[in-house]
Amino acid sequence: xxxxxxxxxxxxxxxxxxxxxxxxxxxxxxxxxxxxxxxxxxxxxxxxxxxxxxxxxxxxxxxxxxxxxxxxxxxxxxxxxxxxxxxxxxxxxxxxxxxxxxxxxxxxxxxxxxxxxxxxxxxxxxxxxxxxxxxxxxxxxxxxxxxxxxxxxxxxxxxxxxxxxxxxxxxxxxxxxxxxxxxxxxxxxxxxxxxxxxxxxxxxxxxxxxxxxxxxxxxxxxxxxxxxxxxxxxxxxxxxxxxxxxxxxxxxxxxxxxxxxxxxxxxxxxxxxxxxxxxxxxxxxxxxxxxxxxxxxxxxxxxxxxxxxxxxxxxxxxxxxxxxxxxxxxxxxxxxxxxxxxxxxxxxxxxxxxxxxxxxxxxxxxxxxxxxxxxxxxxxxxxxxxxxxxxxxxxxxxxxxxxxxxxxxxxxxxxxxxxxxxxxxxxxxxxxxxxxxxxxxxxxxxxxxxxxxxxxxxxxxxxxxxxxxxxxxxxxxxxxxxxxxxxxxxxxxxxxxxxxxxxxxxxxxxxxxxxxxxxxxxxxxxxxxxxxxxxxxxxxxxxxxxxxxxxxxxxxxxxxxxxxxxxxxxxx
Numbered sequence: 187x188x189x190x191x192x193x194x195x196x197x198x199x200x201x202x203x204x205x206x207x208x209x210x211x212x213x214x215x216x217x218x219x220x221x222x223x224x225x226x227x228x229x230x231x232x233x234x235x236x237x238x239x240x241x242x243x244x245x246x247x248x249x250x251x252x253x254x255x256x257x258x259x260x261x262x263x264x265x266x267x268x269x270x271x272x273x274x275x276x277x278x279x280x281x282x283x284x285x286x287x288x289x290x291x292x293x294x295x296x297x298x299x300x301x302x303x304x305x306x307x308x309x310x311x312x313x314x315x316x317x318x319x320x321x322x323x324x325x326x327x328x329x330x331x332x333x334x335x336x337x338x339x340x341x342x343x344x345x346x347x348x349x350x351x352x353x354x355x356x357x358x359x360x361x362x363x364x365x366x367x368x369x370x371x372x373x374x375x376x377x378x379x380x381x382x383x384x385x386x387x388x389x390x391x392x393x394x395x396x397x398x399x400x401x402x403x404x405x406x407x408x409x410x411x412x413x414x415x416x417x418x419x420x421x422x423x424x425x426x427x428x429x430x431x432x433x434x435x436x437x438x439x440x441x442x443x444x445x446x447x448x449x450x451x452x453x454x455x456x457x458x459x460x461x462x463x464x465x466x467x468x469x470x471x472x473x474x475x476x477x478x479x480x481x482x483x484x485x486x487x488x489x490x491x492x493x494x495x496x497x498x499x500x501x502x503x504x505x506x507x508x509x510x511x512x513x514x515x516x517x518x519x520x521x522x523x524x525x526x527x528x529x530x531x532x533x534x535x536x537x538x539x540x541x542x543x544x545x546x547x548x549x550x551x552x553x554x555x556x557x558x559x560x561x562x563x564x565x566x567x568x569x570x571x572x573x574x575x576x577x578x579x580x581x582x583x584x585x586x587x588x589x590x591x592x593x594x595x596x597x598x599x600x601x602x603x604x605x606x607x608x609x610x611x612x613x614x615x616x617x618x619x620x621x622x623x624x625x626x627x628x629x630x631x632x633x634x635x636x637x638x639x640x641x642x643x644x645x646x647x648x649x650x651x652x653x654x655x656x657x658x659x660x661x662x663x664x665x666x667x668x669x670x671x672x673x674x675x676x677x678x679x680x681x682x683x684x685x686x687x688x689x690x691x692x693x694x695x696x697x698x699x700x701x702x703x704x705x706x707x708x709x710x711x712x713x714x715x716x717x718x719x720x721x722x723x724x725x726x727x728x729x730x731x732x733x734x735x736x737x738x739x740x741x742x743x744x745x746x747x748x749x750x751x752x753x754x755x756x757x758x
Contacts, residue, residue, distance in 0.1 A: 297720065300720040300724055304567075304720055304727065305563075308567040308723070311727070311730075312567065312570065313563060315576070315731070315734045316397055316400070316404075316566055316576050317397070317400055318734075319404050319576055319734050319737050319738065320397070320399070320400020320401055320404045320576070322738065322741070323400075323406065323741070323744065324403040326741055327403060327748045330403055330597075330600075331399065334406075335597075335604075338600050341597060342363060342598055342601045356423065356424050357500075357503045357587055358507075359589055359595055360507060360598075361503040361507045362503075362584050362585075362595065363583075363587075363599070363602055364503070364509075365503060365506045365678050366583040366599065366602045367506075367514075368506045368674035368677060369574060369579055369580055369678035370573055370574050370580065370605075370675075371510070371513070371514070371605070371610050371674070372464055372671045372675030373463060373464055373668065373671065373672055374568060374572035375610050376664065376668055377644055378568045379391075379572065379611050379614050380614070380618060381643030382394065382565060382567070382568035382569075383615060383619070383646070384629075384642075385550070385564050386546060386560050386561040386565060387549040387550045387557075387561055388539050388615070389540075389541070389561045389565075390543075390565040390568070391539050391611075391615045392539050392543035392565065393561060393564070393569065394568065394569040394572070395612075397569035397575075398569060398603055398604075398606075401569070401575030401576060401603050401607075402575065402600040403600075404575045404576045405575040405580065405596075405600060406596045406599060406744070406748075407596075408428075408578065408599070409580075409581060409584040409598075410592040411431040411434075411581070411737070411744065412428075412430075412581035412582070412584050412585035413426065413584065413587065413595055414592050416430060417430060423499065424585055424586050425685060425688065426582065426584075426585025426586070426685075427581050427686065428578040428736060429446075429449050429686060430689075431736055431740060432445040432448060432733075432736040435735075435736045436736070436739065444736070445732070446690065447732055448578060448686075449690050450690070451728045451729045452683060452686050453686050453687055453699075454721075455722055455725030455726050455728075456682055456683050456726075457682070457683020457684070457699070457703055458706045459718055459721050460679050460722050461680065461703060461707050462709060462710030462722075463722050465672065465676065465706075465708070465710035467644070467668055467672050468669050468672045468673065468711065469484060469711030469712070470644055471644075471648070471664060471665035471669075472665050472669070474645070474648070474661055475661040475662040475664070475665035480711040480712050481708075484707070484708040484709075484712060485708070487676070487707055487708070487711065488707055491673075491677065491680070491703075491707060492700075492704055495700050502678075502681055503586075505674075506677060509674045512670070513670035513671060514609075514610065516666070516667060517610065517613070517670075517671075518609070518610075518613060520651065521613040521614065522613070523654070524621070524654045524655075525613070525617065525620065528621060528653075528654065531621075531624040531625075532620060534625075535623070535624065538619060539619070542561070543561060544558075546558055546560065550632055551634070567727075570726065570727075570730070572606055572611055573602075573603045573606045573607045574606075575603050576733065576737075577726060577729050577730055578729050578733035580599065580602065582682040583678065583681070584598075584599050591747075592747050593747050593748065596747070618646055618647060621650040621651075622650055622653070628641065645661075648661040648665070651664055676707060683703065684696060684699055687699040
């Protein structure tokens, strides 16, 4: 990458020190500004990174991260210098090796195929399965998510503690919940939710709510079945999850096929590529906010995660029960500050969510049918990635709970979906919409025009919080929150993948699985993430199919547990 070509920028702006920040991550550009007078230039990359606001000092050198991923064809990338709306451009030409070009060719060939598969799955199969399973269990359990919601909240917050104590085996009920929430609350809430709003409009949030409401009944069923079918090893540890209730529902070869399919899908989706997505988000946000090269962030993550992985379930439980409440408090506090400052826009924000849920073409363009399908599919796809109800991931955590009655943990599981979607994701959506989509906001007329060059799902939340906190402080705040969210998700997803690796290959596979997972975590911080996101979505979607089939087949068990608890409550 060793060639650069510059064209004269705006007078008073010089550029030097172009250097790579890490494989596939982009560049740092040292920008020196002189004789600015009243100008406040912005630096941005022509490939879509967020503008970097400069202070306007008479002379300043600023390290500006320009996102120029290797996933683009070799050619010219531009940095634009804004002077009161007038842009001057400095262009750079990068040369790549043959290996890089071959990798890009492979990615270019795979990307449209995976996108087409995801479009079909999320727009048709996924929507019907998620809503169908959730509606099915809502009716069969007499809307357990409504009847038993208060019971679940009392069980969670009545015994809230950051020190659950060491368990002889498994986890406490709250530790299992914390591990599940750690998996659910991640990039799906911030980056994924932002992507859903950009692609499907503010109305996509409404469809996320619908998915989450029915998903609360779905996750009740998943947690119930996970505990009912879990297996206890001689050392007292538990093994539970969809592979065990799938083989309970279907004996013989068909059950083994479905369970094996699910196990492979979750190892790839969450254990490997999903962790890449999470670490990528950590690396990119820290690079943008603090200027820390992504590869350094990757090394730190590998060291910390490796230490926790070695400690097993008990060490993971001890970490998640502390991280989850803290990360929730930090994010909720910051979001509430923004919403208080933007209070006058809240009515319009709420109105837009409902209006564009049924009239999405008014904000995202296209015909009514296309726009509505896009809003619903984005809500379903990102809703699934966020709350994970019906996907078959969090049952692995709930199966570890030291409870005697499956109902007790199942109502706790419902609270995890509520916290994930109706609290964390909703607050992020309200911040984004109230700052960027309301009057005068850059997205007030939709995601069109020049704004598409500066805003993306990866920087949307940072930009939104920056409206109130200031650009730099907003970027730092989101970076810190995303670190907690994504880091805790990596820990939980690693556990889920490990349980399925043991199912497929036995306990001897754990060290090999852990090493591969750590490699993927590092790679996620230094590589472009477009294809990884799509592959993760694809395997997430594929996980739903065998899991949903088993949920339909075992509904009698779930209903019996719910009815038994209802009858016991009446006797009391």
